[in-house]
Amino acid sequence: MIGLKVPKQNADKIRRMLLKESTIDLDWKIKRSGEFVFIPLVKIPTEQLMDLIGEGVCCNLELVETEFESQRREPKSFTDYLKGKIDPEKMDEIKKSFDIIGDVVILEVPEDLEDERYLIGEAALKFTGRKAVFRKKSEIKGIIRTRELEHLAGDDSSETVHREFGCRFMLDMRKVYFSPRLATERRRIGDQVVDGETILDMFAGVAPFSIAIAKRHNVTVYAIDINEDAYYYMMRNVEINKLKGEVKPFLGDVEKVLSYLKVEADRIIMNLPGTAWQFLPQAVKALKPGGTLHYYEFASDYDTPIERIVETAYPRKVEILGKRKVKSKSPGVWHMGIDARIF
Numbered sequence: 043m044i045g046l047k048v049p050k051q052n053a054d055k056i057r058r059m060l061l062k063e064s065t066i067d068l069d070w071k072i073k074r075s076g077e078f079v080f081i082p083l084v085k086i087p088t089e090q091l092m093d094l095i096g097e098g099v100c101c102n103l104e105l106v107e108t109e110f111e112s113q114r115r116e117p118k119s120f121t122d123y124l125k126g127k128i129d130p131e132k133m134d135e136i137k138k139s140f141d142i143i144g145d146v147v148i149l150e151v152p153e154d155l156e157d158e159r160y161l162i163g164e165a166a167l168k169f170t171g172r173k174a175v176f177r178k179k180s181e182i183k184g185i186i187r188t189r190e191l192e193h194l195a196g197d198d199s200s201e202t203v204h205r206e207f208g209c210r211f212m213l214d215m216r217k218v219y220f221s222p223r224l225a226t227e228r229r230r231i232g233d234q235v236v237d238g239e240t241i242l243d244m245f246a247g248v249a250p251f252s253i254a255i256a257k258r259h260n261v262t263v264y265a266i267d268i269n270e271d272a273y274y275y276m277m278r279n280v281e282i283n284k285l286k287g288e289v290k291p292f293l294g295d296v297e298k299v300l301s302y303l304k305v306e307a308d309r310i311i312m313n314l315p316g317t318a319w320q321f322l323p324q325a326v327k328a329l330k331p332g333g334t335l336h337y338y339e340f341a342s343d344y345d346t347p348i349e350r351i352v353e354t355a356y357p358r359k360v361e362i363l364g365k366r367k368v369k370s371k372s373p374g375v376w377h378m379g380i381d382a383r384i385f
């Protein structure tokens with residue numbers, strides 16, 4: 043590349059003059075060799091500039107073709123990729139947290155950055171090195187708990203394989219519910235399981251709880267979901283994971299499936315936090331005496347979900363084994379998790 047060869051003693055002064063005229067290529071390092079310094083250039087200095095340097099500093103200048111060492115700085119953060127492309131005042135509004143599900147990135151774009159959404163998508167694609175970037179276009183809604191996604195960058199495919207603690211979950215984020223933020227919760231439930239249990243995963247989705255448990259324990263899990271796509275991926279996930287136990291997928295409304303399945307479970311998982319309470323009578327019925335219920339509800343306190351369990355189980359006795367805020371839903375409202383033993 044083109045550089046300016048200048049005597050060592052004048053190099054600093056010349057560098058400053060070139061810098062002022064935006065003539066130095068800052069991606070490359072200035073190099074020294076003997077009595078000379080070589081300055082990398084983005085363009086040939088104008089005759090006026092050369093004259094100015096020649097008259098004011100020194101006339102011993104030479105344009106040369108030479109190699110320089112790169113000093114290109116890789117962007118360190120997501121917003122670094124957007125510097126110079128987005129109004130600096132808006133930079134703070136960009137949400138820097140996003141979900142990565144396998145090869146798919148899902149992020150939020152604030153309303154007043156609407157016009158910059160594709161730039162943000164491209165930046166997220168480069169920053170994460172994933173294959174596709176989507177933006178949340180709606181809340182999670184409906185019976186099957188999915189959200190609308192808008193494609194921003196990379197491949198327009200939302201099917202992927204997500205890896206979590208040695209498990210692989212194949213899924214399509216447009217067609218099924220899945221949250222990588224529940225990984226710790228799945229681990230926590232798995233820690234409580236012992237070999238030989240019969241488990242009912244009432245709202246199984248693509249079966250991440252079921253698979254995570256059967257991967258580690260010799261158990262039988264009945265996994266039910268009403269969403270046909272979730273059922274399809276549930277079956278694929280049973281195929282692609284090497285399991286110690288067995289996961290049996292069922293398609294349909296949990297109440298209907300349980301009416302013919304007649305499970306007697308040691309443990310039941312109810313991860314449908316908006317409406318799981320409606321299915322508590324079926325869960326209590328299917329749970330063996332002394333069995334454990336993992337119940338989830340959107341709530342702002344622990345009392346509401348605990349009271350529901352106690353009232354539904356009555357006259358059976360309930361022991362609360364654990365309660366926790368699994369993740370935030372909205373200000374003051376949490377995706378609560380309650381572990382209850384029902385005698």
Ligand SMILES: C[S@@+](CC[C@H](N)C(=O)[O-])C[C@H]1O[C@@H](n2cnc3c(N)ncnc32)[C@H](O)[C@@H]1O
Pocket residue numbers: 185186187219220221224244245246247248249250251266267268269272294295296297313314315
């Ligand atoms: C919040 S998602 C949880 C999925 C999965 N357990 C997970 O953690 O990824 C709730 C799931 O319940 C399913 N669902 C909703 N109503 C149902 C019903 N009446 N019977 C069976 N499944 C149902 C939805 O299709 C959805 O996949």
